[in-house]
Amino acid sequence: MNHQYHSIYRAHTNIALIKYWGKRDQELYLPMTSSLSLTLESLYTDTKVLFSPNLKNDTFTLNYQKQSQEETKKIIRFVDLFRKESGIHLPVSIESINHVPTAAGLASSASAFAALSAAINDALQLNFSSEKLSTFSRQGSGSSTRSLFGGLAMWHRGYGHHSDSSYAEEIDSADWDIGMLIVVINSQQKKISSRIGMQHTIESSPFYELWPREVEQDLDQMLQAIKQRDIDAMGRIAEHNAMKMHATMLAANPSFNYFEPKTLVAINKVQQMRDQGLSCYYTMDAGPNVKILCPFSQIEQIKKILMEDFNEDQLIISLPGRAPYSIDSLGQPLETR
């Protein structure tokens, strides 16, 4: 039978308010702790998959560029999880486009693996629930589990070495006054990947043993704050959680960090704006960019103040994003080179 299977999906990236930093199982990508994030409307990946007997071999293009054998191999290892599950072992063509404002440097594995997982789930008619799908996408990139959901999503730690126990789910649709502003400090690829950074932290930072307990407490408080839609409490908890994560890295041996001078400029600015009565709180990940949580109704005002220190093209505003959805190739950027 000459049947082929295809689908195109869009998935949005997410920024963690309670961070994931460390795996307890490197093979299965099982995390040391649960984590929680906000999905962002402004940043996303579109991915088209085609499984067909007419293809000669597996290919992977990103932003219209054919990827190296090594990159392709990594992705195909991931696709093989689905091939095994479905029993469909056809060659695949994967085309991905990251829709991130030019040179934002925020190309995220979260939206990439979420879009790929959602597209394969649809193409191969696996009909996995998003929760189940997250246990697959997790094995491509941990943070992608949370991008399978809109609004505020939580990725559960799970237990032991049980892959099915570590899944993500939506906590709140975030259809209220909440937004995020991203300050793009540096668009270069990060020096130390999250995967390497978190493992080095576990192995050498004396502060790491405090991390799981801190996350547990922060998560409890965060869930309360979300229930009450208390963005100031959410921001305070997120800020503290992020800085505790970075403190574990500073205490690693050898120490490493993702701060750049302009990172501190942005952080100080957020503190100043808060002193002036604005509701804004910062967080940062495995890179120098600063992400500011705030009510969406205040975001333009916050952006204006940040323009004293940053160019407008360094400031990306976003509403909460939705869960992945299939897109039509017509009129979509995948087809419009």
Ligand code: 2P0
């Ligand atoms: C997070 N980060 O919770 C944390 C905070 C970075 C700092 O998830 O090794 O690219 O592929 O599971 O998903 C980035 O980690 O790492 C990340 P892998 P991933 O968003």
